Amino acid sequence: xxxxxxxxxxxxxxxxxxxxxxxxxxxxxxxxxxxxxxxxxxxxxxxxxxxxxxxxxxxxxxxxxxxxxxxxxxxxxxxxxxxxxxxxxxxxxxxxxxxxxxxxxxxxxxxxxxxxxxxxxxxx
Numbered sequence: 001x002x003x004x005x006x007x008x009x010x011x012x013x014x015x016x017x018x019x020x021x022x023x024x025x026x027x028x029x030x031x032x033x034x035x036x037x038x039x040x041x042x043x044x045x046x047x048x049x050x051x052x053x054x055x056x057x058x059x060x061x062x063x064x065x066x067x068x069x070x071x072x073x074x075x076x077x078x079x080x081x082x083x084x085x086x087x088x089x090x091x092x093x094x095x096x097x098x099x100x101x102x103x104x105x106x107x108x109x110x111x112x113x114x115x116x117x118x119x120x121x122x123x124x
Contacts, residue, residue, distance in 0.1 A: 033082050033090045037061045042070040047079075054120045058083045062108070064099070072096050079108040081115040088123030 038045050043063035051058050062079045065072050072078060080094030093111050097104025 033092055034059050034061065037063065037078070037080060037082065037092075039070075042067050043078075046077075051081075053081060053083045053115045054118060056083055056085060056120050056122055058115065060112075077104065079104075079111055081111060083115065083118075083120050084122075085120050086122035086124065088121070091120060093118075 037043065038048060038061055042065060044066050045061060045063040047060060047062035049060040051060055059082045060080070061082065062077065064077045065074050067074060070078070075098075076096050077099050078094055078096045080092055083091045083093075085091055093114050095104065095107035095111050097107065099105075
């Protein structure tokens with residue numbers, strides 16, 4: 001993320017997406033992605049919900065890092081949606097921050113909307 005943000009929520013979000021595409025979307029093995037996001041040695045999971053995104057199986061996870069190794073500093077929360085796209089792997093959409101912080105709460109809503117409004121194509 002950049003140290004300064006453009007004025008206006010639209011410009012701010014656009015800057016985040018452009019600067020961190022890998023942090024917003026990764027192709028991983030589905031079981032490995034969800035297992036890593038819920039590893040009890042690294043994460044304190046507060047929300048785990050199986051759902052669907054564009055008719056495909058998806059898992060919503062919100063967790064706080066309790067140890068190094070989760071890719072974020074200890075005490076940081078991550079809210080993510082992991083969409084199983086079959087043999088193509090898993091698409092993960094997520095944000096990180098501090099629960100209760102307005103920016104984090106807004107971005108959890110953005111992740112939820114992105115997952116719900118996106119079109120996913122499952123591999124064979």
